[in-house]
Each structure stands twice: as C-alpha cells, then as structure tokens.
Amino acid sequence: MTQHSERGSEFAGRKFSEFATIKESLIARRLDASFILAPLAMQLVASGVPIKIVYLGHRDGTTLMVAKNSPVTDFAGLRGKKIAIPNRFSNQNILMHRMMKQWGMSFDSIQLIELPPPEHPTALAAGSIDGYIVGEPFPAQAELDGIGRPLYFTKDMWPNFISCVLVVRQELIDEQRELVQELVDGIAKSGKWLDADLAHRMDAAEVVGKHFNRQNPELLKFVLSKPPDRVKYTNLAPLKKDFDEIMELALEMGVLKQRLEFEQYVDTSFVTPLETLDWNMEQLPRPTAEATSK
Amino acid sequence: MKLKVLLGALLWTLLVSLAHVQLNIGWSQVNAIVREWMGHKRKTLDVGFLPVT
Numbered sequence: 228m229t230q231h232s233e234r235g236s237e238f239a240g241r242k243f244s245e246f247a248t249i250k251e252s253l254i255a256r257r258l259d260a261s262f263i264l265a266p267l268a269m270q271l272v273a274s275g276v277p278i279k280i281v282y283l284g285h286r287d288g289t290t291l292m293v294a295k296n297s298p299v300t301d302f303a304g305l306r307g308k309k310i311a312i313p314n315r316f317s318n319q320n321i322l323m324h325r326m327m328k329q330w331g332m333s334f335d336s337i338q339l340i341e342l343p344p345p346e347h348p349t350a351l352a353a354g355s356i357d358g359y360i361v362g363e364p365f366p367a368q369a370e371l372d373g374i375g376r377p378l379y380f381t382k383d384m385w386p387n388f389i390s391c392v393l394v395v396r397q398e399l400i401d402e403q404r405e406l407v408q409e410l411v412d413g414i415a416k417s418g419k420w421l422d423a424d425l426a427h428r429m430d431a432a433e434v435v436g437k438h439f440n441r442q443n444p445e446l447l448k449f450v451l452s453k454p455p456d457r458v459k460y461t462n463l464a465p466l467k468k469d470f471d472e473i474m475e476l477a478l479e480m481g482v483l484k485q486r487l488e489f490e491q492y493v494d495t496s497f498v499t500p501l502e503t504l505d506w507n508m509e510q511l512p513r514p515t516a517e518a519t520s521k
Numbered sequence: 522m523k524l525k526v527l528l529g530a531l532l533w534t535l536l537v538s539l540a541h542v543q544l545n546i547g548w549s550q551v552n553a554i555v556r557e558w559m560g561h562k563r564k565t566l567d568v569g570f571l572p573v574t
Contacts, residue, residue, distance in 0.1 A: 236564040236565070236566065237564070237565040237566070238565075238566050238568055239565065239566070239567050239568070240567075240568055240569075240570050241567045241568065241569050241570070242570060242571070242572060243569055243570065243571055244571070245571070246571065249569045249571070252569060253569075258567060258569045259566065259567075260566060260567070260568045260569070261568060261569030261570065262568070262569065262570045262571070263569075313573075344571065344573045361573065362573040363573070364572075364573070365573060391570075391571075391573075393568075399566075403564070406564055406566055410566065410568070440572040442572060
C-alpha cells in the first residue's frame, strides 16, 4: 500500500491485532476500508453490513506448520491432532475441511481450534497444539526459530489460495468512487512492482519491517523469498469461480448459513488490466517521519 | 559589493533548496503541500489490516 499516491490522496494503514476489532470497526463505520478474511467478508454481507470486496490482498501466503520434530509427513498424519486456525470465518478453516474431503477424512478427524495469529508459534513451541495453519509471517517465524517446519504451503494444497480481501463500505463506493479506484490501483501497482523482481521484495521487507509493521525485516525477507512463490501479489482480481468454491464449502461446513450471489458481496468494477498500471517511481514522494510512525 | 554577496547568498539558498526538494522530498509532495495551502485538502483514507498475509 502507498502512503501517498501520485494523485495526492493519503492512504494510511491502521494496524489491528485481531479480526474481531476490525469487524466491529467496519460495522460501526469507524473504518471504511480494510483487509479482512474472505469468508468473514461474506458473513458480514449476509448479516446486512453494507460492504463489498473490491480486490484481493495477495494470493497464497499461508502455510500449514507442524513441530520440527513431529513424525507427521503428510495430511493423513494429522488425524486426531490439534491444529490452530486464525478464525472460524477464515479461508484457512475452509482449506482444512477441503483437504479433509480430498483425503477422505471426516470433518471431525482433526481438532481445529481458533487462536489469534501471533499466538500460533508460541502455542506450538509450548506443545499445546500439534500444528497451525495461518498467514505469513507467523509460519516463517517458527521455521526461523527452529521450532516448526512447513508441512504444506498453500500453493501445494490449493493453488492461488485467497486469504485476505480488501473490503470497502458501500457508502465510500457511492460517495468517493475515485478514492476507492485510486486505492485499488495503488495496491495493483505495488503488487506488480513486488512480483517483478526479487530485489524489490527485499527493499519492501526493509521498509515495511522497519517503518510500518515493526517486524524483523529479515523475517519478511525470508517470507518473500523462501521460496519466492510462497506468497504472490499479482492476479488479485476477485474471480467468481474462486469465490463460488469458497461459498459452497462454507455452506457445507455450516460456517455460512445463507447463500449469497457473487454480485451481492463483490464489486469487480475497480479492477483495471495490470498491463496498463505502473508506478512512476520518479514521482513517488518519500514517506515522512509522521506517516511512518503511525 | 554588498549587493553581490546578498544575491550570491540568495542564489545559493535557492539552489540548495531545489536540490533538497529533488533529492529528499519529491516534487509531487511539494505539489500536494502547495495544493493544501491553496485550500485543496488532500483526501485521506484509513485502511485496516493485520500484520499477516
């Protein structure tokens, strides 16, 4: 995401520590735009919150981790194990059920428990769970700390996996359409730049780690390069076939109670062909100290 | 002589300021600041996120 776009609008990231607070902020309109879990966005629309998915945050970027010394070598080995997921309304939860179906396992054959993402590595280290599935960088953190190893990356389980999506309130679409377009274009351009060169990813890890997320840049560099397709930032247009599959699985699992049509919760009108978008790096201003301290 | 020194100092300040904008600030940032001075308030939007992919 950009702090200042070429056209002068300012987009500031507001960091949260759990999705429940984001959800409440969206409902109360203390927040007009946010990255949230895809099934959570669907559930909010089903419960009458006027939001639309306008873009994806990334593709893949989730890893199923087990303890470093675990004897588990494939998905069947997780039978009877306790695995943490970030949220009931997460696509990680849906992915685990999708895998159980593929491996001919009943939905209760693995014990899934909800834990906030930052607690996953410590719970694995303490032995209170046998594994976890969550977005990066929390899997990579356990890998670097020597307490966990990846069992599967999402690219190997459900290629082009969707985790977080960009949602905006309908009022913002109606009243400030240009601002939403500018935001979506900025994310698309940033993703294109990130995926164009590994050196760009290393630069981004330095800047984001030090000035925005307060995360170890070396951890972010690991996530963005080991392997490079661990997480992808292109192909971010929300596609009907992807969301229809999520919807069907969510209904089958009982995570969602009401079927929604794609057009009810997605607005694809902000998607611009990627070949027409590029940052003008010469024009981009450098972030101010005030902007980076938010 | 005094006039030459004054003009030289002004020219030096101007050149250093232009170099500072070019190297450290960026012309679009200056453009945004000027637009704010002229009453064109920059649009802002907070976007929520968790530091997780």
